[in-house]
Amino acid sequence: MEEILKKYSLLKGLNVPRETLIDFELFVSILQQGNEKINIISEETAKNNVIRERHIVDSAQIIEFIDLNSNTITDIGSGGGMPGIIISIMTKNMKNLAKVHLYEKSHHKSSFLRKASRHLKLNTEVIEENIFEAQNLETGTITARAFKPLPIILDLVYKNFSTYKNLIVFMGKNGEKVLKEALINWDFDFEKKKSITSKDSFLLNIKNIKKKH
Numbered sequence: 001m002e003e004i005l006k007k008y009s010l011l012k013g014l015n016v017p018r019e020t021l022i023d024f025e026l027f028v029s030i031l032q033q034g035n036e037k038i039n040i041i042s043e044e045t046a047k048n049n050v051i052r053e054r055h056i057v058d059s060a061q062i063i064e065f066i067d068l069n070s071n072t073i074t075d076i077g078s079g080g081g082m083p084g085i086i087i088s089i090m091t092k093n094m095k096n097l098a099k100v101h102l103y104e105k106s107h108h109k110s111s112f113l114r115k116a117s118r119h120l121k122l123n124t125e126v127i128e129e130n131i132f133e134a135q136n137l138e139t140g141t142i143t144a145r146a147f148k149p150l151p152i153i154l155d156l157v158y159k160n161f162s163t164y165k166n167l168i169v170f171m172g173k174n175g176e177k178v179l180k181e182a183l184i185n186w187d188f189d190f191e192k193k194k195s196i197t198s199k200d201s202f203l204l205n206i207k208n209i210k211k212k213h
């Protein structure tokens, strides 16, 4: 167990329970196996320890922005389950009943997400659809990691979701510029949190999205 704790030392401040870290390790092995069949994450990342920091810890750090009082959480463009599967592992071990909806248009990745959910006994629903074709969606928190540029995500949430609590977006090194530009056409409340995995990145917690013109 000491070894596992060491691997996730970046998460110390978040008080992540041991059962969750054990599930993270199980997911790492499922992800590494899955990656041998379909391309989910880069081969280099999959092979070594980088996978924990780059994907697991990076996803887990948004937990404090997740609304835990809603019935669902929605991850858009879930890919290999970042952050949707990671958040679902965390809510399972908190005995939280929220179901995580994982939107993923690729058939192979959707099958992977179903398989991982079964193995980890997660409360998820994999929705193998083009999210842009879904209408009147209702959820609590929406998460988007490496999905689409911010303005496209804002437009999608504004048009396709009839109810949501907040939207969490992972911002990279051009994040400040992208945010400033988005605020030309969009009006929203936001909170920023520095990423614990990369000094150039930050998380955006967005609420009340409105179009300006």
Ligand SMILES: C[S@@+](CC[C@H](N)C(=O)[O-])C[C@H]1O[C@@H](n2cnc3c(N)ncnc32)[C@H](O)[C@@H]1O
Binding pocket: 076, 077, 078, 079, 080, 081, 082, 083, 103, 104, 105, 106, 109, 129, 130, 131, 132, 144, 145, 146, 147
């Ligand atoms: C770059 S990957 C990121 C995956 C994951 N969120 C991560 O951070 O590792 C983007 C994912 O979004 C999915 N995707 C792209 N357009 C989509 C759409 N219109 N509806 C649903 N999924 C979509 C892709 O199939 C891909 O798996």
